[in-house]
Amino acid sequence: MLVTTRTVAFQEVDAAGLVFFPHFLTYAHEAMEQLFAPLLEGYVGLILGRRIGLPAVHVDAEYSAPLVYGESARIETSVVHLGNRSMVIRYRFVRERDQVLAAVVRHTVVVTDLDKKKSCPIPDDVRRAAEAHLEVEAP
Amino acid sequence: MLVTTRTVAFQEVDAAGLVFFPHFLTYAHEAMEQLFAPLLEGYVGLILGRRIGLPAVHVDAEYSAPLVYGESARIETSVVHLGNRSMVIRYRFVRERDQVLAAVVRHTVVVTDLDKKKSCPIPDDVRRAAEAHLEVEAP
Amino acid sequence: MLVTTRTVAFQEVDAAGLVFFPHFLTYAHEAMEQLFAPLLEGYVGLILGRRIGLPAVHVDAEYSAPLVYGESARIETSVVHLGNRSMVIRYRFVRERDQVLAAVVRHTVVVTDLDKKKSCPIPDDVRRAAEAHLEVEAP
Amino acid sequence: MLVTTRTVAFQEVDAAGLVFFPHFLTYAHEAMEQLFAPLLEGYVGLILGRRIGLPAVHVDAEYSAPLVYGESARIETSVVHLGNRSMVIRYRFVRERDQVLAAVVRHTVVVTDLDKKKSCPIPDDVRRAAEAHLEVEAP
Secondary structure, three states, X not given: OEEEEEEOOOOOEOXXXXXXXXXXXXXXXXXXXXXXXXXXXXXXXXXXXXXXXXXXXXXXXXXXXXXXXXXXXXXXXXXEEEOOOEEEEEEEEEEOOXXXXXXXXXXXXXXXXXXXXXXXXXXXXXXXXXXXXXXXXXX | OEXXXXXXXXXXXXXXXXXXXXXXXHHHHHHHHHHOOOOXXXXXXXXXXXXEEOOEEEEEEEEXXXXXXXXXXXXXXXXXXXXXXXXXXXXXXXXXOOOOEEEEEEEEEXXXXXXXXXXXXXXXXXXXXXXXXXXXXOO | OEEEEEEOOOOOEOOOOOEOOOHHHHHHHHHHHHHOOOOOOHHHHHHHHOOEEOOEEEEEEXXXXXXXXXXXXXXXXXXXXXXXXXXXXXXXXXXXXXXXXXXXXXXXXXXXXXXXXXXXXXXXXHHHHHHOOEOOOOO | OEEEEEEXXXXXXOOOOOEOOOHHHHXXXXXXXXXXXXXXXXXXXXXXXXXXXXXXXXXXXXXXXXXXXXXXXXXXXXXXXXXXXXXXXXXXEEEOOOOOEEEEEEEEEEOEEOOOOEEOOOOHHHHHHHHOOEOOOOO
């Protein structure tokens, strides 16, 4: 499990005064980038150098408590399924001020050759980075 | 079914060159605002005037084809479940150039008193606007 | 002068409840894309096909009245200087409900070969599109 | 001078592959929030608690070198003019990999009572936080 923290930015709330709900997916993606930061050249090198990307094919997000400007969430990131070409990453967002669960996001990505525009096997170093945070969910 | 069109903006792609996946939820929210535009004072009046919001409690998004800058999707929006305090809205994104299904988003919202910060029954005019696009899914 | 309209989106306000000020530059860029829409393949083709971009080298923005969620601005776009490799585009934002001037943005762009990463002469069709909205400012 | 660092995010580039130019203003605002973080309750408390905001009335941005995904800039933030109700904040963005100046933003803000929607004198603690980074520019 990788643990990071994210604070809701001034410009990330909406006209109802709450964090705009798509931003949880942005925060999830940021946490995923941290998970793959140990790669040589990092996630940036994976995308821009090796031209391998991890586009989402499925997202499931449950929202249980809102966040407002300036509030922080602890994000607990785990790989809960690791296949040959895809993986499922789960992010639990825990609101820091009261430890209430704010959201759980499940994010299925397919490893993709960005130039050929088709899926490819998970490279060894990407697999190792994922395995370091593997926590297979009970069925 | 409400039909709208959305074109991917210059700033909505990511470093992999594809529309950043959380933006589909933004596009969905924009379509929902259109669905409630027939309200007196519109969705804006609902939020800012009547202080009633529709925060998401669940989102399920399946992504099946990417969009790039300048590509348009036809968005078909239907209310697929209408409860007492919540509803489920489904958005089908069809890529205009080839009619390929790009994404399907299911978006569960709870009608909420933004000042009291608790759920409330769906107001009559909001219900009528939802019913105009009701298409209950087969179980 | 090109006249377009832009409404502040639900997610474009900040925690102070006003449109987040960088978004005026986003709105300006959108208006510029409209100005170049008459190009064969449009602005999208210029960027993705011909790989010619118009990065900003200077922006000057005066803000005189705020906009909130749901408010619309009429955007009056003119090319106020047209050089060999650069141009200055002015955008006047007029708040629709009361015709108050909300902002004036001056945006200097340099025509750039995105692959060579250096400036290039303004292509003839780009120049013609700019000339159609040329309104040289008095010194 | 306050020194912070900002890395261009995956979703902050545009279809030309460069950081979308309005984001420099977002980065500037983030640096300003850091400058006022020493306030009791921070900038968040100023906005949400005391209902005092610092809306922009003028922005001048010179862009001299692009940034791409994953590149970091050192941001040097100084208050270069401190008036009774307004101040000018300057942000110099230095690209970390080669120490090239990427942008300079000058940002004039007016201290504003967000409920009365009018300017107000700079509160003492806000002034002290600004003075800690005062570096008046030669005329």
